[in-house]
Amino acid sequence: MISSDFAPNENWDDAWISFKLLFQPWRWYYGKEIKKVKQKLFNLFKISNLKFKIALFLTGRAALYHLLKNLNLKPGDEILVQAFTCEAVVLPIIALKLKPVYVDIEPQSFSMNPIDLQKKLTEKAKVLILQHTFGITPIHKETILSFIKKHNLVLIEDIAHNINIKNQQSKIKKHFFLLSFGRSKALSSVFGGAIVGNEKKVMKKLKDLNLNQPSYSFIFKCLLYKPIVMLIKLTYNIFIGKMIHKAANFLGLFIPEITYQEKKGIFDLTFNKAYPNALAILLLHQLKKFDLMQKNRIQICDFYNKNIPNLPHPISNIPLLRYPFLSKNRNIIIQKAAKYNIFLGKWYDQVVAPKSLDLQKIGYSQGSCPNAQKVCEQIINLPTNVKIKEAKEIIKYLLLYSKHALYSKHALY
């Protein structure tokens, strides 16, 4: 089984650590690992913790919710956010009675288009969320930073997909980073999120929140996740994995990444909790091998670059969480590849994913971000945390079913 979505980050070493923790419930809530995780994250950013502080949460969406809540915003204040994103970014905005204003994207880094940004700006805009889609640094980042300074906005850099920020020295007065350690991100502790920020008062409020811990059964299921998915991945091609997957779902052993309530466009308080020590232990292990995983992602992206002909904007030397590929044959490619147990992703197949979300309810008017809408129809995500042998397989089916002529962004622009 090869998959962009299903446990792309887990391995047997992760599963073993998780399995052992199942029998050590006294380490689940509190322990020294929380502090260690914070220090390791600072090292990753290569920033000094004198200026920046960090606060951990059970999810990225909870982190964003509490950050926005503590920025002294008024109901109706506007948050500039790109289309081509997911509910986790938009629902906290709506839950706080703020207004998401959707900005169209450019086709190279799938991030905000500064021309559309200028058009969408009103006096009510207070915050800009700058998404690093798939881990790509937005190509217009410098222009957008100048825009933020000029209009005195708060900057939230959404680096949930991958942490690819080095030697951070911010010239923005109120500068925050949103991180996620969800199971489909580049660092997985099954669930997890953080805010790193340079505004002392806000960061102090976030650190003093004293949120409730998730329940024992929530943590138990998180710990069970890693061993079970490894068993599924190991035995998927011989059918047993499919049965285990079905059984785990039937028994409710997997906590959904997006809840039923969220799919209906309502912010779910289930995830609005503290980050437990058990998940910090899982994250510490992922952090230990992060450099290696990033190197592998770069190698695989370069392999895709070299072996997929006529790519209009090959992205090199970046450890992408997922490799974007556009094709008018998107649905056929995904369906056919799935027959060979290759599951390609669709982030994002709607301007605010998932597809079940009612766009009107979350304040998006059809046609207001045309580039994002087009990309949503054609995007395929290739996994990057795979072996070269697997990447070869993926390309084989990709080229076969995209019938050579139809793929690439040429089809789009």
Ligand SMILES: Cc1ncc(COP(=O)(O)O)c(C=O)c1O
């Ligand atoms: C762009 C982006 N930002 C933030 C998040 C929030 O992450 P979490 O799932 O930890 O709430 C996600 C989740 O998928 C995301 O895709």
